[in-house]
Amino acid sequence: MNLSEIGGEDALIDRLKANLATDPDHVIKGIGDDCAVLKTGDPEIYGLLKTDCVVEGVHFAENTAPEAVGWKAMARVLSDLAAMGGAKPVAALVTVAVEKNRAVSEIEGWYTGFRKAADRYEFSIVGGETTSLPEGGPAMISISMTGEINRESCIFRSGAQIGDLIAVSGRLGDSFESGRHLQFEPRFDLARTAAGSATAMMDLSDGLAKDLPRLATASGVGFSIDFDKVPLNGECNLEAALTDGEDYELLATFPDSAPAGFTVIGKITETIETPLKGGWDHFS
Amino acid sequence: MNLSEIGGEDALIDRLKANLATDPDHVIKGIGDDCAVLKTGDPEIYGLLKTDCVVEGVHFAENTAPEAVGWKAMARVLSDLAAMGGAKPVAALVTVAVEKNRAVSEIEGWYTGFRKAADRYEFSIVGGETTSLPEGGPAMISISMTGEINRESCIFRSGAQIGDLIAVSGRLGDSFESGRHLQFEPRFDLARTAAGSATAMMDLSDGLAKDLPRLATASGVGFSIDFDKVPLNGECNLEAALTDGEDYELLATFPDSAPAGFTVIGKITETIETPLKGGWDHFS
Structure with missing residues (x-):
């Protein structure tokens, strides 16, 4: 059976998350909400964790302005942090996977969009990963972000x-x-x-x-x-x-x-x- | 100028990280070490954050046993957490990008590898993302992980x-x-x-x-x-x-x-x- 026959993304996730245990000492909510919710040192503050990716040809068209692509990649994750009750974004990691023949100026344009989102929503870009793709591989940007929210404001x-x-x-x-x-x-x-x-x-x-x-x-x-x-x-x-x-x-x-x-x-x-x-x- | 002409990955990262400010209220170390290092509610505990990805045809060959691919994807990130001084891994997010005609059993095999690493090193898989790729796109697994380490054990x-x-x-x-x-x-x-x-x-x-x-x-x-x-x-x-x-x-x-x-x-x-x-x- 291949992925197109499984009955959709939710059915796939149900299947993959079976047998995944989470540690109640650290995890309040694992798979199944807009963000994962973790305990922090302060019982009144929850930590949030989210990842999301955009793929060229799926989430953005080939000729899209790079700054807009970068903005969208960040804003999608921010939208999930907002949806937990208006969390504060803290730190983001950026993974960029591209062919070697990609223009440097395009990657820099994505970063302009990332930075614009970081400035607007006051979080830090603290790391990431750049990887090459085999020839013909579609560009992909994956963002992971942490956030914080007061326990009583966190809406599931x-x-x-x-x-x-x-x-x-x-x-x-x-x-x-x-x-x-x-x-x-x-x-x-x-x-x-x-x-x-x-x-x-x-x-x-x-x-x-x-x-x-x-x-x-x-x-x-x-x-x-x-x-x-x-x-x-x-x-x-x-x-x-x-x-x-x-x-x-x-x-x-x-x-x-x-x-x-x-x-x-x-x-x-x-x-x-x-x-x-x-x-x-x-x-x- | 394209990416193959820039003088390598480090030169690219130097260029991309220019103009990225980090917030000293939250961030101890941003780009440039094995993990990003964040403040937590407890001044004696540092939070760690890391992302890494593996791409088919770059980091693993097409015919590799799926469980081994999953193990490697997790172990690479764990190796970075270890390198900060033997941190405790806490929570992982998994992003899987694949063509629709991929076999479900292969994705499940990757998850068997992820779960084996989570059981062995006692962290929780708390979420992730599954996305389709355009036809011909190479499979990609991106992992993000949080960890914790005592301030005095953290080695940069x-x-x-x-x-x-x-x-x-x-x-x-x-x-x-x-x-x-x-x-x-x-x-x-x-x-x-x-x-x-x-x-x-x-x-x-x-x-x-x-x-x-x-x-x-x-x-x-x-x-x-x-x-x-x-x-x-x-x-x-x-x-x-x-x-x-x-x-x-x-x-x-x-x-x-x-x-x-x-x-x-x-x-x-x-x-x-x-x-x-x-x-x-x-x-x-």
Whole structure:
């Protein structure tokens, strides 16, 4: 059986994470949320850890401005740190894998984008790895990042309760076509606001149709979406808003009302009342 | 100018790290040692952070047993944690980039290797990323790891003093040909012993000819090697021992004598008295 036959990325991850034990002395949450959550020396502070990568021809097109590629690579990881409740980013590692005939100026352009994100969001780039690829290998950038968050502000995917409102920040869809995926700002401010009352939160990277079921599964609940309420980006249609992916907005659940900047689109129910299909999947 | 014309990997890194500021409130050592070193909540404990990747066709051949590939990917990073003074590994993130037509059993074999390393060295695999590659893209595994070390046990590359002895653990050369690069054990025990008296330490991954000059540059010193003393692996010659790379042994400097398990091969001098050439370089 090859990867395209396994039933998608989540099925693959379920299979790979079987038999992986984590050490409860160090780990609060392993695989299965936007970031891994670790204990620190201070019981009031959680450490966060996240990795993500972008591949040429998959996450960015060949002719994309290098600075925008660098920004996107960092901002994707920052979006995951934000989605834990507006964590503080601390340190990043950068791995760049490229063919030897790549222009130095292009790699430097990626670094301009990395640095711009580091300056804006006040974290340090503390190391990384540069490796050559065999001829014809697509360029790849992998970022790992650490962060910190107060224990009480840390919001997991798994806390949604039946009756909670489901809400999203911003507008969904058309991110790739419109170029928004190269310029977005991670939603730190909105996430910090949400952390005061949200029961569950995650970022929308693979499309609401893929990500909401993940949140529901993690929480052991269902959902009911009012499709008329889904905020559409520009002139895109509902299908695009649900399945395009690359929104990098927040998806959160709230017991009573959603704070400013969020649109309520449905509620948490016992079972799934409005099944969703589609969304981005690497292996289906 | 492309990457093959820049003068090697170190020249590339020098160029990329220019203009990267690190935050002294969080970072003790950024780019330039085996691991980045971060402050933790406890002033007596340093946090370590490292990333490394292996690429099919560069770091492992196409037909390599998957479990051995997984072991190597983890052990390379562990070797860097060991080289800081025998740190405790804590948490790892795994990124796997593969074509969709890859066999699931092969990815599972890599994970068997990852898990074997996690069990042996008692750390947790807490997350990661799986991404598809465009057709023809070489498989790539990137590992990021955190660790912890007592402040006083943390040994940097930069502490070598004129007059110190230069020593290496184990035997050098022929690692790739002999298959040792797929099975090696990171030198945690020897590193912990060395940490009591070493002034500088690093792991040997690109060959002594490449790595000793890095240690000397970081320390602002030179070196004199007694080439007859270099411990050769099996029947390999001196050239192979100096330049093959993939040894994953320790290179350390000591004021008086080297502990058991180390072979003294020279001493730290003011200038470089025995210039070295060669060693593994991705971009030259």
